Amino acid sequence: MLRSIAYQVLDKDVMLYEHFIPIFRGKRRIYREGDGEWQQSQLKEFVHSVLEQRQPRPLLLFVDALDECNEQAVRDVVGFLESLSIHAVQAGFELRICLSSRHYPNISMKKTLELTVEKSKEHRRDIATYVREKLRIRDYAIEAEIQKKADGIFMWVVIVVSLLNKAYDEGRIEAMQKTLQEVPNDLEEVFNTLLRKDDPNKAEMILMLQWVLLTQRPLRPEELLSQNRGHLLSHQRH
Template identity: 55%
Template sequence: CLQSLSFRSMDARRQDIALAHSGTCDWLFETCAFQCWRDRSRLSQHNGVFWIKGNPGTGKSTLMKHILEHCQHNLEGYTVVSHFFNARGDPSEKTALGMLRSLIYQLITETAIYERFIHLFREKQQKHGPREWEWRDSELKRFLRDEIKCRQSEPHVLLIDALDECSPAHVRDVVGFLEDLSIESTRAEGSLNICLSSRHYPHISMATHQELVVEKMAEHNKDISRYIRDKLTKRNAEIEHSMLEKASGIFMWVVLVVTMLNKAYDEGKVEGMHRKLREVPSDLEEMFKMLLSTENPDKHETVLMLQWVLFARRPLKPEELYYAMLAGTSPDDLGARDWSRITPNDIRRRITNSSRGLIEFRQSQYNPLEVTAQFIHESVNDFLLRNQRLQELDSTLGSNSVGISHERLKGCC
């Protein structure tokens, strides 16, 4: 019964998100927006919905994970369930059906709900056989709506992260369903709270909700300042102030720049830290462009690696990505090298270096030895596919960068 809802990567995105840096994010719980959301006497102002919005890379997912842990530890008597959409993950991580399966799986760990769900499960088995069927959006929506109606006196919190990473075909349906849940609960004087996060685009909204914009919060900039102070190897007030000004609230930008400046310091280029900071663009996408455009004698290798992560039908293991890259750039080396001398660490360092730090490694929560390669952030994927960025990196791709990329990858196989 539970296995019919579960999928391997159900908790993967939540596990991948870094914990909030020490001493950050707690400010959110003191904001008027959060306090209003928690105040049931002001339900008419928000219908129990709290929507966190922000530009790409501001740290919304880290904030949502922090809220989840806060609710689990501090809201006694509440049932708290969550789903973290992931556009870079498996198909189930970015669909409405995957969200519904995840939420209901978490809810039915309670006996009363489990007994009602197993009745529905057995009906499906009797009708379709033990294996030849799948859950449909409509029946899981109905079950979730009915359960929340039946349990109006029992408080629930639903946290849904990264709505913008839900597939375009499903995102409006998801928002509409969640809005219907909030309205029905409010009318029935129930105790349902919904917390959402998304970018500002695509523009999808609800008629009634409480909203907070991350990059507009002064406390968010204080978090960034704290991170810079704690993470910079060489403390420098001028550099710290300049970084805060250029960051414009984008935490991902800060993380990348801190890494660059620490590398310069480790190489003894203390005087170069100021110059490096002046050269770095303040825009996150321009930062990606700079990283990929910097003098690179192995640019073909970099582009091919990015293409594999962009267009492979499934996430590749580091070893698969490494050998696929060699097959397309140095096919003669595949038979000539002594592969026993190439360690997993060698492969990961090569991928990190070739991708200019834009590819990271995701460890399976079920098997620590199962690792796949992915972009460090969904904004990297957006950057490469928008405004002909791939063609800028490789002019041979012409106007059909996606089609030619697929042909190139096919030639590596």
């Protein structure tokens, strides 16, 4: 995560990029024949050095989906960012950090302004608008039940609205009501249900997930599609 933050900061700021080049070249000379992977301590040192440059404009860091990372890595990065903010104040540097996450893992900071999105009226209004615009038909009872079961989880709404539209196409409003009754409230259970259900493309979906999880490097979309098709065709011939 820290590597990603450093990369994106460099990608957006030419002055910081120019400051980074000598550091990169120095490391490359040292590790010409060895392991040149950047260590956490080196990345932290570089990010700290950014503050010492006293940039004329503020630095804004947006870190999304902390809950999707390893908990210990999250705690380490959050702790580092907290110390970085203190250092920024001492250095007279304007640094703003926004972290977003689901409620797990529960990681606190000493000084922070916390906003629980799903409890805000604006968030619930956005959900209501999405349901009204995306649902195939207008049915106030179904719309109200969606919002109630969603409990503020927008991703749940997106998936369930798609399922309800499919049910409507296949069996009209009664099928929508049945689907809504059966769909779990918990988002992870919704994913589990989708993975367990019979689907003509299930083998392809599982194979694609395996490629994503087990590959040694991130695959480009065209590579993923090519690998998937090639494997399925080979399997069909056998």
